[in-house]
Amino acid sequence: MTSVEYDQSVDLHNDLLEDVNKNHRLIGKLLYLTNTRPYITFAVQSLSQFMQQPKVSHWDAALRVVRYIKGDPGKGLLLSSNQKPQLTGFCDADWAACPNTKRTVTGSILKFGDYLISWKSKK
Structure with a gap:
């Protein structure tokens, strides 16, 4: 629309x-x-x-x-001028980890420098 x-x-x-x-x-x-x-x-x-x-x-x-x-001026990503900003991601999966549903459990995080900017978990 x-x-x-x-x-x-x-x-x-x-x-x-x-x-x-x-x-x-x-x-x-x-x-x-x-x-x-x-x-x-x-x-x-x-x-x-x-x-x-x-x-x-x-x-x-x-x-x-x-x-x-x-x-709220304190929110946000405060980047250091001394360090090169780096984007880092991690993920993990466990096949059929849940004993009740036998579903796969997955999770991931995304960091920019020292700051967590995304987190996801799924069963």
Whole structure:
């Protein structure tokens, strides 16, 4: 469903943003921040889909992401200038490990430097 179809289905008359350049600059800055704050990636990617015709609600949502970031400045990946950043991944699987279901148990982690950025476990 496109944003136009969504607006028509819920009968929203959201005005287009007058200054699209400020929206482009803000989304660009947020995209840059996703390098050290991967937890905002989905929100920024969703907002970047409306770069051609951003609406006031998209601008408000982008400002909400900024307020979220400002609310907890200690979050994010703090990279050392002394070490070369390295991406490391580990995975493991155990065939039919669960005694009840005989399903395979798998797990994986992804680290960027000393920081855990992804973890997944599946039974």
